Amino acid sequence: MLDRRRALRFLAGGAITTTGVMFMPAGSAIASVRQQGKKRLAMVIDLSRCNGCKACVVSCGMENGTKPDEHRTQVIQTSAEIGDKQFAFNLPIMCNNCEDPSCVSVCPTGATFKREEDGIVVVDSTLCIGCNYCIQACPYGGVRFTNSTTGTVDKCNFCIQRTSRGLLPACVETCTGGARVFGDINDVNSEISKLLSQSNPMVLQASKQTSPNVFYIGLTQEESNTAFSIHYPQLWQR
Numbered sequence: 001m002l003d004r005r006r007a008l009r010f011l012a013g014g015a016i017t018t019t020g021v022m023f024m025p026a027g028s029a030i031a032s033v034r035q036q037g038k039k040r041l042a043m044v045i046d047l048s049r050c051n052g053c054k055a056c057v058v059s060c061g062m063e064n065g066t067k068p069d070e071h072r073t074q075v076i077q078t079s080a081e082i083g084d085k086q087f088a089f090n091l092p093i094m095c096n097n098c099e100d101p102s103c104v105s106v107c108p109t110g111a112t113f114k115r116e117e118d119g120i121v122v123v124d125s126t127l128c129i130g131c132n133y134c135i136q137a138c139p140y141g142g143v144r145f146t147n148s149t150t151g152t153v154d155k156c157n158f159c160i161q162r163t164s165r166g167l168l169p170a171c172v173e174t175c176t177g178g179a180r181v182f183g184d185i186n187d188v189n190s191e192i193s194k195l196l197s198q199s200n201p202m203v204l205q206a207s208k209q210t211s212p213n214v215f216y217i218g219l220t221q222e223e224s225n226t227a228f229s230i231h232y233p234q235l236w237q238r
């Protein structure tokens, strides 16, 4: 159960911490990436706008052909209590397409690699031998998984088949709350850059030092420190 402070934060759509102080933004990490002068595709998820509809989960599965129980993204649902009322709290998670991904160096075949041109971490299924070293190396539970159709490792690749053609990722296009924003954080005029500069973005498990490229608005430090898994039980399962 979430505490009252976090519930109020959620309702307010702000970023109140357990101490009441705004956390340091992930801005320094973003600035460091900008200095490299490369395109860096990223996603921002505004938690105050996620209504838990899971349209993103459905559209991702349809776009990428994964089975109904194999997800590149999931929306974790938990709850918060205020007085005698209970409120839902939704946390979309996915592969972070990290700047320093721990999954790349362990891959013995080079199947998992990070694209120079835009920073997306890709799995080449024609090279993947299914050793699962990458799954073990990733600190973000379940965002990498074995696709039971192909027998190789699968994960979010920012819908590379769409974004390489200038289209939005399926989950962004179908997000009913407008919670997911995608773009190049090296372009200071992009919507995502403006959003990041106006907010206090946080990432999940910053202590793992993989420098995620999925940022959250409205995430508390407590949530940031939590090792959420894509298999976190849904509300109805608990």
Ligand code: SF4
Pocket: 094, 095, 096, 097, 098, 101, 102, 103, 104, 121, 137, 138, 139, 140, 143, 144, 155, 210
């Ligand atoms: S979240 Fe995990 S699988 Fe995704 S890029 Fe980072 S380390 Fe690799």
Ligand code: SF4
Pocket: 106, 107, 108, 109, 110, 111, 112, 123, 127, 128, 129, 130, 131, 132, 133, 134, 135, 152, 153
């Ligand atoms: S499972 Fe595939 S992608 Fe992962 S480390 Fe092994 S060969 Fe590389």
Ligand code: SF4
Pocket: 059, 060, 061, 063, 064, 072, 073, 094, 155, 156, 157, 158, 159, 169, 170, 171, 172
């Ligand atoms: S960017 Fe594409 S692959 Fe990644 S979670 Fe969204 S829909 Fe799925």
